[in-house]
Amino acid sequence: MTMVGQVEAxxxxxxxxxxxxxxxxxxxxxxxxxxxxxxxxxxxxxxIGENQVTALIGPSGCGKSTFLRCLNRMNDTIDIxxxxxxxxxxxxxxxxxxxxxxxLRARVGMVFxxxxxxxxxxYDNIAYGPRIHGLCSHRDEYDAVVQTSxxxxxxWNEVKDRLLEPGTGLSxxxxxxxxxxRAIAVSPEVILMDEPCSALDPIATAHVExxxxxxxxxxxIVIVTHxxxxxxxxxxxxxxxxxxxxxxxxxxxxIFTNPRDERTQGYIxxxxx
Amino acid sequence: xxxxxAHSETIEQAVPQALSPSSRxxxxxxxxxxxxxxxxxxxxxxxxxxxxxxxxVVLVTLISTVVLNGYTGFFQTRIELAITFxxxxxxxxxxxxxxxxSGADYLKLIRDALAAAFPxxxxxEDRRAVVDLVSSGAPFQLRQxxxxxxxxxxTTKTITLLASDNVDQLMKGHIARSLPEIQRNVSDRxxxxxxxxxxxxxxxxxxxxxxxxxxxSRQPELAGMRGAIIGSFLTLLITMVxxxxxxxxxxxxxxxxxPKNRWTDLIEVNINNLAAVPSIVFGLLGLAMFLNFFGLxxxxxxxxxxxxxxxxxPIVIIASRAALKAVPPSIREAALGIGASPLQVxxxxxxxxxxxxxxxxxxxxxxxxxxxxxPLLMIGMVAFVADTPTSVSDPxxxxxxxxxxxxxxxxxxxxxxxAAAIMILLTFLILMNGLAVYLRRKFERRW
Numbered sequence: 001m002t003m004v005g006q007v008e009a010x011x012x013x014x015x016x017x018x019x020x021x022x023x024x025x026x027x028x029x030x031x032x033x034x035x036x037x038x039x040x041x042x043x044x045x046x047x048i049g050e051n052q053v054t055a056l057i058g059p060s061g062c063g064k065s066t067f068l069r070c071l072n073r074m075n076d077t078i079d080i081x082x083x084x085x086x087x088x089x090x091x092x093x094x095x096x097x098x099x100x101x102x103x104l105r106a107r108v109g110m111v112f113x114x115x116x117x118x119x120x121x122x123y124d125n126i127a128y129g130p131r132i133h134g135l136c137s138h139r140d141e142y143d144a145v146v147q148t149s150x151x152x153x154x155x156w157n158e159v160k161d162r163l164l165e166p167g168t169g170l171s172x173x174x175x176x177x178x179x180x181x182r183a184i185a186v187s188p189e190v191i192l193m194d195e196p197c198s199a200l201d202p203i204a205t206a207h208v209e210x211x212x213x214x215x216x217x218x219x220x221i222v223i224v225t226h227x228x229x230x231x232x233x234x235x236x237x238x239x240x241x242x243x244x245x246x247x248x249x250x251x252x253x254x255i256f257t258n259p260r261d262e263r264t265q266g267y268i269x270x271x272x273x
Numbered sequence: 274x275x276x277x278x279a280h281s282e283t284i285e286q287a288v289p290q291a292l293s294p295s296s297r298x299x300x301x302x303x304x305x306x307x308x309x310x311x312x313x314x315x316x317x318x319x320x321x322x323x324x325x326x327x328x329x330v331v332l333v334t335l336i337s338t339v340v341l342n343g344y345t346g347f348f349q350t351r352i353e354l355a356i357t358f359x360x361x362x363x364x365x366x367x368x369x370x371x372x373x374x375s376g377a378d379y380l381k382l383i384r385d386a387l388a389a390a391f392p393x394x395x396x397x398e399d400r401r402a403v404v405d406l407v408s409s410g411a412p413f414q415l416r417q418x419x420x421x422x423x424x425x426x427x428t429t430k431t432i433t434l435l436a437s438d439n440v441d442q443l444m445k446g447h448i449a450r451s452l453p454e455i456q457r458n459v460s461d462r463x464x465x466x467x468x469x470x471x472x473x474x475x476x477x478x479x480x481x482x483x484x485x486x487x488x489x490s491r492q493p494e495l496a497g498m499r500g501a502i503i504g505s506f507l508t509l510l511i512t513m514v515x516x517x518x519x520x521x522x523x524x525x526x527x528x529x530x531x532p533k534n535r536w537t538d539l540i541e542v543n544i545n546n547l548a549a550v551p552s553i554v555f556g557l558l559g560l561a562m563f564l565n566f567f568g569l570x571x572x573x574x575x576x577x578x579x580x581x582x583x584x585x586x587p588i589v590i591i592a593s594r595a596a597l598k599a600v601p602p603s604i605r606e607a608a609l610g611i612g613a614s615p616l617q618v619x620x621x622x623x624x625x626x627x628x629x630x631x632x633x634x635x636x637x638x639x640x641x642x643x644x645x646x647x648p649l650l651m652i653g654m655v656a657f658v659a660d661t662p663t664s665v666s667d668p669x670x671x672x673x674x675x676x677x678x679x680x681x682x683x684x685x686x687x688x689x690x691x692a693a694a695i696m697i698l699l700t701f702l703i704l705m706n707g708l709a710v711y712l713r714r715k716f717e718r719r720w
Contacts, residue, residue: 072610074606074609074610077605077606077609079532079533102612102613102614103612104612105609105610105611105612106611106612109610109611110606110610110611111610112603112606112607112610114603116601116603116604116606116607117607118604118607118608118622119604119626128608128611128613128621129611129612132611132612132613132614132617132621133612179607182607182611183610183611185611186611186612
């Protein structure tokens with residue numbers, strides 16, 4: 001596929017994880033998204049490497065969130081939305097009629113812009129996913145899943161004494177980490193994050209960023225962000241979107257130090273967006 | 274350089290009134306503008322307070338009228354008489370057969386007791402007039418007592434009997450003694466007897482829940498709402514069983530699953546229109562469909578409930594859709610995002626969160642149904658029913674129809690009965706609305 005070719009063409013820039021041999025988790029090929037008559041995404045071709053953090057940046061309305069939501073078919077819930085092109089997860093076309101979106105979303109978890117815990121207890125927030133997917137059979141197993149998920153999300157020490165209190169009672173940053181823990185609890189392969197820190201203060205943001213860095217070992221992460229420092233800090237690959245086009249996709253270092261397209265350069269130097 | 278100077282001059286000329294920003298807000302004109310703004314705001318406040326005051330006055334007037342007219346409905350005048358259960362009258366054959374006992378002339382017992390109480394009455398006319406002091410239901414009361422306990426025969430007991438409507442109204446002051454005799458239903462001599470009985474402590478007006486616990490009757494002093502309360506209960510039960518599941522399911526489907534296209538728009542418009550259809554039209558539909566086509570029983574809570582369910586359905590759907598819409602989409606996304614199926618999203622998250630709103634809407638719809646009269650008239654629930662319904666297919670009356678029928682009747686006693694019935698209906702409505710508020714408070718969750 002073209003993207004594989006491109007990744008190979010770009011010489012590795014020191015970062016061991018960015019070797020040309022990085023296996024691809026997602027492969028998107030000329031993905032077009034229509035909202036009614038409007039073409040929101042004009043043919044995006046992009047490969048997302050396994051156990052990497054891929055950042056999608058660009059000005060508002062450029063289609064980066066739209067693309068992200070294609071990856072777990074969240075766009076299905078929008079009536080007027082239509083997706084064209086091919087997206088493969090481990091070589092399987094996720095828009096194939098045989099692909100069950102429910103199963104797909106269990107494999108590709110998502111964290112949203114605004115923390116959205118269920119108005120239930122912290123415990124039930126985490127246990128809900130495993131419960132509906134029948135991942136555990138005993139109370140003990142659920143307890144274990146809840147604990148490991150919260151530990152991985154770096155929240156365990158803060159909430160271990162109040163697991164039965166409502167998740168909505170936590171602070172914004174804690175809520176977002178709770179949402180991440182909830183996504184982890186169903187053991188997805190990929191976690192999609194749609195501006196996960198935009199509603200958080202700098203300290204909570206730092207927490208979440210650290211967390212993303214740790215999660216990279218086990219999960220493939222795709223993150224949409226408006227914050228370019230964040231993209232630079234957490235990601236290995238960055239794609240720059242502009243007006244529905246994917247303008248540039250490269251190693252994060254490369255994008256931020258040596259952008260090839262002048263639009264990319266304009267954006268990262270703060271001239272627009 | 275000159276260029277720039279010239280340019281700045283033209284600006285000053287073009288905007289001669291241009292003031293510095295700080296002084297612009299200190300002019301008299303601006304002060305006047307601020308005053309106008311404040312005035313219009315206080316005008317609006319007073320309008321609002323006025324509107325609420327008018328509503329409050331109207332409500333207080335309405336309620337106080339009903340209560341003032343109706344509270345006497347919870348009092349009943351009774352006459353104590355020493356009744357001799359004469360075996361000659363009740364059971365002349367001495368066999369104690371149920372037929373004899375039930376067919377006996379109990380009015381004669383009352384007549385005899387009254388004759389004993391007023392030995393001075395001799396004329397035939399007067400004897401008839403004195404019996405009119407006692408309710409026409411009194412003989413039935415005696416018969417029931419004897420049927421229940423035949424050992425009473427032969428004894429003399431002091432029995433409390435209901436006074437007739439006219440005596441009742443006289444005692445409550447609803448029949449003015451000052452009126453000329455010809456203009457009132459109680460003659461001067463009857464007033465004399467009533468006063469005599471009252472003086473001896475044999476007649477008095479006491480608190481009574483007969484208006485709630487008795488069945489309907491043609492006599493105001495005997496009439497009660499028991500049958501109508503149970504009829505209303507059965508009718509609402511049918512309405513709820515039909516309207517709530519169908520309404521909530523329709524709302525969930527339309528809100529959560531149905532594609533948004535021209536057809537669903539059309540359905541939505543039609544549901545909104547149905548909510549505005551005059552209720553009598555639903556009654557006609559019920560008459561044509563349920564009675565004439567399906568041949569279901571007339572005057573039955575079953576059919577009444579079905580008609581009211583048709584009427585309540587749009588209200589339930591609209592309220593439920595509004596409640597579902599109010600659930601933040603982020604909750605749906607959160608559940609979908611971890612792989613819940615659309616049905617799981619609805620049953621695990623959206624529906625529980627929308628429940629308070631759905632319950633409130635449903636109870637308010639039920640309140641509508643409880644107070645509805647017109648469609649029930651069309652399906653024959655306006656019939657006089659003296660029995661308590663025991664099943665949903667028995668003929669029954671309901672509270673508002675009972676009120677309507679009582680209000681139409683002529684005797685003075687019906688005024689207080691009607692008002693008392695309205696109080697009972699309003700009490701049920703207030704209880705239902707209170708329940709709605711309570712449930713909303715209890716289940717309301719924040720996110």
